[in-house]
Each structure stands twice: as C-alpha cells, then as structure tokens.
C-alpha cells in the first residue's frame with residue numbers, strides 16, 4: 545500500500561528511508577502537521593497548511609510546496625489509505641548535511657508525509673472523562689511553532705502516562721498554557737475560558753474550530769489568561785486536538801473536576817463539533 549510520500553515518491557512505509565545525516569535525525573531540525581480525515585475528506589486542511597507555512601517561516605525552512613501541490617499530494621495519500629477516518633502526518637526537515645548547528649547552504653528539505661487509520665476516541669473517555677495531572681511547563685518560548693523537536697512534550701506526556709493519566713496540563717508562572725499534546729479549555733463560573741493564543745502555546749486548529757463554533761452558536765467564552773487557581777476551581781476542563789477532538793478531563797491531580805462527570809458545556813461543544821466532520 546503506497547500510503548507514504550518521501551521526497552517526490554509514493555511508497556509503502558517499509559520502503560521509506562532517510563540518511564542518518566538528515567538534520568531531522570541529528571538535531572530534530574524540522575516541522576510537522578497532523579490533519580484529521582473523515583470519510584476520506586480532510587477537516588480544516590487550509591488552516592493546517594497555513595499553520596505549516598507559519599511554522600516553516602518561523603524556523604526559516606522554505607515550505608517546499610504550494611497549497612495546490614500539498615492538496616494534490618495529500619489527496620493521493622488519502623485515496624491510497626483504505627480506512628475512512630485517517631490522520632495525515634506531514635514532516636519537513638531542513639535536509640541532509642554535515643553536522644553543524646548553522647544552516648547548511650544549498651540543501652533541499654526532506655519531505656515526508658503519510659496517511660494512517662485514525663482510531664475513534666474511546667467511548668469511555670467521552671462518557672466518564674479522563675484523568676490528567678499538572679506540571680510546570682518547562683518547554684521553550686516558541687511553543688506556537690509546530691516543530692518536531694518535542695523532547696520536552698515527550699517528557700511531560702510520559703509523566704502523565706507514569707501517573708496513569710491521559711494528559712499533562714502545563715502551568716507557566718501560575719497560568720495554564722496547554723496540554724503536552726493538546727489545548728485546554730476550562731469552564732469557570734459558567735464561562736468557557738481559553739488561554740490566549742501567543743508564543744506559549746500551539747494555536748490548535750481544533751481549539752480554533754471549537755471557539756468559532758462557540759461564537760456562531762452563542763456559547764459565551766473569553767480568550768484570556770487562566771490562572772492555576774481558576775483551573776483548580778473550574779467546573780469543567782477539556783482538552784482538544786485534531787486526533788482526539790474534544791475530551792473531558794474529570795480528575796485533575798487526583799481531585800474531581802466539578803462533579804467528576806463530563807459537563808454540559810463539553811457535551812454541547814462535542815455535539816457541535818460532530819456536525820463539522822465530513823461524512
């Protein structure tokens with residue numbers, strides 16, 4: 545099955561190879577995107593490709609393809625993957641060069657992309673919610689860029705796994721930023737609160753879509769800093785991401801969130817989000 549693309553060619557995953565001197569391998573010098581696909585149609589494709597473009601500009605890698613070229617390449621990957629619901633992964637590195645921190649001259653980026661089946665969110669997550677822990681956000685100050693150098697996120701996510709939790713919510717200087725691999729929304733005093741889009745968190749496409757739905761459907765919300773105290777007294781906490789959509793967090797650091805069950809704002813937003821999905 546040719547569900548992988550590497551530097552101009554479609555091939556099965558087992559055949560995809562990159563040289564060890566690729567700067568993605570040596571330095572984690574690259575960027576990526578993850579795009580959800582429902583019924584063989586991507587959701588939010590333009591937004592994901594626009595974010596890819598912003599990330600490329602932010603790390604000074606030239607986006608190797610135009611919007612049209614990306615569309616064509618990705619639609620071929622989607623068609624080659626039998627599963628209806630998929631996640632598309634795009635990965636671009638600065639290319640292959642002798643090891644030196646400074647940018648190499650005249651190097652072509654390595655471009656890898658693949659489509660793979662996207663399993664549904666476990667039903668119990670939606671009916672009972674999931675556990676999360678909190679931790680100090682020890683990542684860098686360019687968290688708005690979707691870069692492949694994810695070691696800090698990996699360490700934080702593993703802390704959650706070690707604690708038997710699904711996500712690790714991050715606190716910087718007394719304020720909530722996001723999860724190790726998701727954005728976070730909370731409900732405080734009946735108001736949906738979203739930490740502001742700045743350099744401290746990834747501007748999630750799911751977060752954008754959810755807040756746009758909230759605007760359209762008259763769900764009151766504010767995009768503003770959320771203090772740790774607000775997070776701890778929130779009646780609802782939820783995480784958003786392209787592959788997990790919206791998931792309620794009902795236990796935070798061993799303490800029940802609100803009444804310990806998925807709340808009404810989560811249920812409303814999840815129902816609205818389902819309507820966006822191509823079918």
Ligand SMILES: Cc1ncc(COP(=O)(O)O)c(C=O)c1O
Pocket residue numbers: 578697722723724725726727745746747748749750751784785786787
């Ligand atoms: C750190 C981080 N924040 C937020 C998100 C959610 O972004 P999106 O909704 O675009 O998937 C992700 C997704 O992987 C992430 O890794």
